[in-house]
Amino acid sequence: MKKILVLSFLATSLMFANNAEQLVKDNCSACHMLSKPTQAQKGSMKAPPMMGVMFHLKETLKDEQKVKTFLVDYVQNPSKEKAICMPRKIQRFGLMPSLKGVLTEAQLTEVADYLYKNFPPKGFTHNKKGKAKNSPFLITGKMPHLTKMVKKNWDNPTLALTQAQKEKLIQVRKATMISVTKLKKEILPLEKEIAKATMSGETPANLKAKVDKLSSLKAAATMTHIQCIHDTKNILNDEQLTFLLSKQKKMRQAKSKL
Numbered sequence: 343m344k345k346i347l348v349l350s351f352l353a354t355s356l357m358f359a360n361n362a363e364q365l366v367k368d369n370c371s372a373c374h375m376l377s378k379p380t381q382a383q384k385g386s387m388k389a390p391p392m393m394g395v396m397f398h399l400k401e402t403l404k405d406e407q408k409v410k411t412f413l414v415d416y417v418q419n420p421s422k423e424k425a426i427c428m429p430r431k432i433q434r435f436g437l438m439p440s441l442k443g444v445l446t447e448a449q450l451t452e453v454a455d456y457l458y459k460n461f462p463p464k465g466f467t468h469n470k471k472g473k474a475k476n477s478p479f480l481i482t483g484k485m486p487h488l489t490k491m492v493k494k495n496w497d498n499p500t501l502a503l504t505q506a507q508k509e510k511l512i513q514v515r516k517a518t519m520i521s522v523t524k525l526k527k528e529i530l531p532l533e534k535e536i537a538k539a540t541m542s543g544e545t546p547a548n549l550k551a552k553v554d555k556l557s558s559l560k561a562a563a564t565m566t567h568i569q570c571i572h573d574t575k576n577i578l579n580d581e582q583l584t585f586l587l588s589k590q591k592k593m594r595q596a597k598s599k600l
């Protein structure tokens with residue numbers, strides 16, 4: 343009898359885990375990727391990947407219960423005001439559609455438990471550090487990061503971006519991203535290839551053509567960066583530009599004090 347109880351308990355808990363995993367696959371994965379997106383997949387994502395979402399929720403809300411409560415609520419009643427992570431994601435992807443009535447409250451609780459336990463996966467690193475290391479640009483850290491400052495102050499009433507400005511800014515950002523992503527796809531493998539060949543005894547003379555190619559790709563990425571700053575400056579008026587640059591200065595000062 344005892345054995346049967348234990349077995350049936352095991353079976354139910356396994357079933358629950360499978361069930362929650364299945365619920366996530368069936369109801370979330372069409373939009374939120376459950377694995378780490380490749381560079382190629384990034385362009386066609388419909389929502390931020392689940393590991394990123396969960397990373398931000400945990401980082402912001404800290405408490406396990408708060409994360410789960412937030413999840414159960416957000417899935418049923420998503421709104422711009424409630425959204426926590428990645429401020430620009432709503433501009434990029436649109437607001438998440440409500441799944442109210444698609445999943446019951448009990449199913450959502452299971453989903454929240456499962457996501458809390460399994461996302462982000464072990465070994466997940468937030469890509470901020472990787473970004474500097476994998477920069478495709480020739481100049482890093484010296485030019486104003488205008489798009490980042492625009493992003494941070496998107497709805498700031500002092501910046502007061504008009505709808506027309508926002509639309510233009512999104513277009514500049516899109517064009518920049520498409521072009522940089524394409525170049526990155528060539529630059530990063532080429533860097534690896536050169537590094538590997540160097541270590542396996544290839545002569546410098548034989549690597550010269552590859553290095554030249556790399557330098558022209560990086561020059562192209564740098565020009566895209568410069569073009570992006572130029573276009574962004576043209577969309578903003580003088581006050582907006584001064585405001586963003588002073589904000590950036592303050593941010594950099596605050597950072598260097600740390």
Ligand code: HEC
Pocket residue numbers: 366369370371372373374388389390395399413416417420421424425426427428431432435436437438439441453
């Ligand atoms: C039809 C597409 C779609 C489906 C299906 C979907 N989501 Fe989303 N989800 C989005 C988009 C787009 C965003 C980003 C915009 C936003 O936050 O509303 C998002 C954002 C989120 C956020 C982030 C909220 C925040 O704090 O910023 C959570 C949490 C979330 N989804 C959970 C889920 C879960 C759990 C499921 C499955 C039960 C699910 N989503 C299914 C499209 C979807």
